Amino acid sequence: EEEETKERKKLERKAREKEAAYQERLRAWESRERHKVKESLKEKEKRRSKDEEREKEAKRLKEFLEDYDDERDDIKYYKGRELAKRLEEREKEMEVDAKDRQKEKEELAELKNKIYQDSENPDIDFAKALKEREEMYKPKILINVNEEQTRQMEREEKEKEKQREKEREMERREKEIEKERRERERMEAEWEEDRRRAKMAAEKKHQEELKEREMERR
Numbered sequence: 001e002e003e004e005t006k007e008r009k010k011l012e013r014k015a016r017e018k019e020a021a022y023q024e025r026l027r028a029w030e031s032r033e034r035h036k037v038k039e040s041l042k043e044k045e046k047r048r049s050k051d052e053e054r055e056k057e058a059k060r061l062k063e064f065l066e067d068y069d070d071e072r073d074d075i076k077y078y079k080g081r082e083l084a085k086r087l088e089e090r091e092k093e094m095e096v097d098a099k100d101r102q103k104e105k106e107e108l109a110e111l112k113n114k115i116y117q118d119s120e121n122p123d124i125d126f127a128k129a130l131k132e133r134e135e136m137y138k139p140k141i142l143i144n145v146n147e148e149q150t151r152q153m154e155r156e157e158k159e160k161e162k163q164r165e166k167e168r169e170m171e172r173r174e175k176e177i178e179k180e181r182r183e184r185e186r187m188e189a190e191w192e193e194d195r196r197r198a199k200m201a202a203e204k205k206h207q208e209e210l211k212e213r214e215m216e217r218r
Contacts, residue, residue, distance in 0.1 A: 004201070012195075018190065019191055026180075036173070115129060
């Protein structure tokens with residue numbers, strides 16, 4: 001009976017140790033998952049806040065520029081020294097523009113005189129020269145449409161890759177959760193098996209003792 005008690009206590013202690021180890025692993029896993037969820041929510045909130053701030057700033061600037069009127073708002077936004085400075089700069093700009101226009105007239109007159117003196121078809125050649133001059137001073141498109149489309153496609157592909165990575169991460173987490181669940185079930189099954197064996201061993205020992213006592217009585 002003493003051996004039976006020792007064996008039962010040994011098996012029970014082993015089962016308790018397994019249960020404690022399982023509970024510790026379970027708590028650690030739950031803590032990791034809570035941390036992951038918390039960090040994910042913080043990152044999403046951070047991105048959302050930045051996006052909202054950019055949208056607000058872009059909308060505010062767009063509305064400001066659309067509603068801005070030089071004659072009405074310059075006085076409002078440029079007062080005192082700033083207003084005087086702005087008016088002075090405006091006068092200088094007007095002077096520069098006037099000089100540029102005068103210079104352009106002189107250049108055109110010189111070009112016309114030269115063509116009409118040297119060319120056999122002055123009207124055609126002068127018209128051609130004017131067209132070339134217009135092309136030279138025409139504002140250049142700074143953004144190439146094809147390049148912009150390529151960049152847009154690259155941005156979209158990056159977004160798709162981010163989404164695929166999120167899906168892969170979710171799949172990995174689901175596999176981890178499933179693995180932990182199976183491990184938990186396995187440990188629970190082992191624990192139950194240990195308890196069953198301990199009980200069977202105790203019952204077997206008890207039956208043997210009963211038989212021995214019965215034989216002694218005979």
